[in-house]
Amino acid sequence: MRRSWRIGALLLAVFALVAGACSANTGSSSASSSESSSGGTFLIGFPGDFSSTYAFYDEPIKEGAQFAIDQINASGGVLGNTLELQALDNRNDVAETSKLTQQLLDQGAKWLIGTTGDGILAEGSQACAANIPVSTGDGTAPTLVGDMGPCAYQLIMSDNVQGATLAEYAIKQGYKTAYVLGSTEIPYTKNLPTYFTKAFENAGGTVTGTDQFKIGAGDYSAVVTKIASADPAPDAIFTPMFVPDTQVFLRQLRQAGVTIPVLSTDGNLDPSLPDAGAKALNGFTFTASACPPGPDNPKIQQFYADYKAKYGKDPSSVIAVLGYDEIYALKSIIEAQNSTDPQAILAGLPNVSYDGVSGQIQMDPTTRRAKKSAWMVKMDGASFTCLGQPGYPTFVPSA
Amino acid sequence: MVSPSEFAQQLVNALSLGSIYALLALGLSMVYGVLGMLNFAFGELVTITAYTMLFLANHGAPFPVMAIGGVFAAVIASILMELVAFRPLRGASFVTLLFTSFAVAELLQNVFRQAISSRPKGVPVPSLFDNAVRVGSVRIGVLPLITAGVGATALVLLTLFMRRSRSGIAMRAASQDFATARLVGVRANRVISLAFAISGLLAGIAGVLWISRTTAVQPTTGFVPILEAFIASVIGGLGNLRGAVAGGFFLGALEVFLQATLPGKILPFAQAVALLIVVAILYVRPQGLFGRRVEAKV
Secondary structure, eight states, rough: HHHHHHHHHHHHHHHHHHHHHHHHHHHHSSSOOOOOSTEEEEEEEEOSSSSSSSSSHHHHHHHHHHHHHHHOOOOOOOTEEEEEEEEOOOTTTTTHHHHHHHHHTTTTOOOOOOSSTTTTTHHHHHHHHOOOOOOOTOOOOTHHHHHHTTEBBBBOHHHHHHHHHHHHHHHHHHOOOEEEEEEEESSSHHHHHHHHEEEEEEHTTTTEEEEEEOOOOSSOOHHHHHHHHHHHSEEEEEEOOOOOOHHHHHHHHTTTTTOOOOOOOOOGTTTGGGGGGGHHHTTEEEEESSSOOOOOOOHHHHHHHHHHHHHHHHHSSSSHHHHHHHHHHHHHHHHHOOOHHHHHHHHGGGGGGEETEEEEEEEEEETTTEEOOEEEEETTTTTEEEEOOSOOOOOOOOO | OOHHHHHHHHHHHHHHHOOOOOOHHHHHHHHHHOOOOOOTTTHHHHHHHHHHHHHHHHHTTTTTHHHHHHHHHHHHHHHHHHIIIIGGGTTHHHHHHHHHHHHHHHHHHHHHHHHHSSSOOOOOOOGGGGGGGEEEEEEEEEHHHHHHHHHHHHHHHHHHHHHSHHHHHHHHHHHHHHHHHHHHHHHHHHHHHHHHHHHHHHHHHHHHHHHHHHOOOOTTTHHHHHHHHHHHHHHOOOOOHHHHHHHHHHHHHHHHHHHSSSOOOGGGGHHHHHHHHOOOOOOOOTTSSSSOOOOOOO
């Protein structure tokens, strides 16, 4: 009897926690909802990951998008329509993403923001089947638009652009040789080394060594020892490693006495990075979709000031400016087409040209990817310093 | 071809990594030895250690206080885990307990996501950890030295406790044959709670060493530690404490030397190769390197 009471109490506790999680889940969706997009409401759907692995990216995209929508609605909306965001949590579950995408389409969504999570291709294919435009959200893989379908567009910097930007930067710094460290586990860490290598070799550089790392391993001492023993030592190391692995790698690299500069990509612009310490981070350089706020990038600084003035806090990361820019780019298309009809938006997307907070979004109609320059960030000790946008690379490897 | 100095350096790397794996495997084996259950929520004890360290760091605590606080939290969490989740199911089948531990792990990860953040949070560690000393041609980092030292000390103290103390002897008896141990007066609840407490202690110590390397915590921080602990325990012989330690060092060496020696095209398969070697060992010795040939948990 006592045992069954305990089991009952345990099940009750589990039920309470699950119920709590479900209510939190519901709370993550946008405030005002409506049943239909008619009556002057333009519905934007976002089946994003707000509670799992990719919440790191989708949450700030949602924050930035909502901020833009609040601003636009406060100044009269678009062509007399009020914008509305429905952001639903897909928990990085492909089946859930598919279900939520259908739900949003049934509700009359006229634009979908792509999730960074695993369900992005399902979202894209459903959106395209319904002829509704969909973005890649914070997805930087250049192959995404092709895989998602003909209604998919990438409004942010692509991985082949950031690989090429870093290669050009390396050559300008006088680095002639590079050691490239990748991982075949995910497309991001598999393809970026290829893009960097192609651009670096095209510009006259030589890749003298390649190696593999395991994502989330918590130890890179074996790789570090191989790099430390490389003869001749490379001028630079390139790796698309991201936080929290970067901290481990850089600390072990510097502990091993290796002072070779390390170049990396946009997965490192995170508030947890500086805790690796100045000794490990000093000089570490990486590309990003946007720089952290600072005097060198007044638009982003102003975005942060305005956001804080409205919500009383900073956005959870600078990625929020990408969500913000996406909504304003959409507004510019609607105004240029003088229509909120999804087909008119799809017709206008190939020609979109919008100067956003994160830089110029200039769509390439043949690739359906914006020709958007990467930003460069360099660590000064343990502080982020913005090197600005070096411009669109002269050679960009094909996707 | 690996040069002698590179080999020596990789050996140091293997010992440092192996000592963390040994602590983790020992913690997992401790509970398996007594209860015959695999606690897959063991990795979450590492995560709890890390979040406690972060909490204390945010309140201005120096690193030693963060470390002690983190270990203490893991011990308490481990004892509570047994009381709340596993004790009500005492006597249930292996599969029931296994799935209970999965449920606890999943539940805790979701609590971390909802209550703290799904993003990695930086945990500050002393800059001293980034220094290194040179011994001949080998450069040894201060942190790997501390890791190996703390790991070895913990293992020696635990061995002494298990061999010399009354509670330790009771636990060893329980891990040999729990039913008979109870017949001769070993108190079940006390031994099981103690096993979970020591398991938590080892997870806490390993957690502090792990976070000192990674300097960041996220809800899934415990995944790699539990995976490595499980593999190391299986290599050594599930439930065998000496085997868990040997399995930890073996796995550390295997991972480091495969990474160091495999040719470039095979490197993406390093993990698969490591697991194939483990399978080969288990084929020859199904009970693991130190496991008993006949084991039946009741």
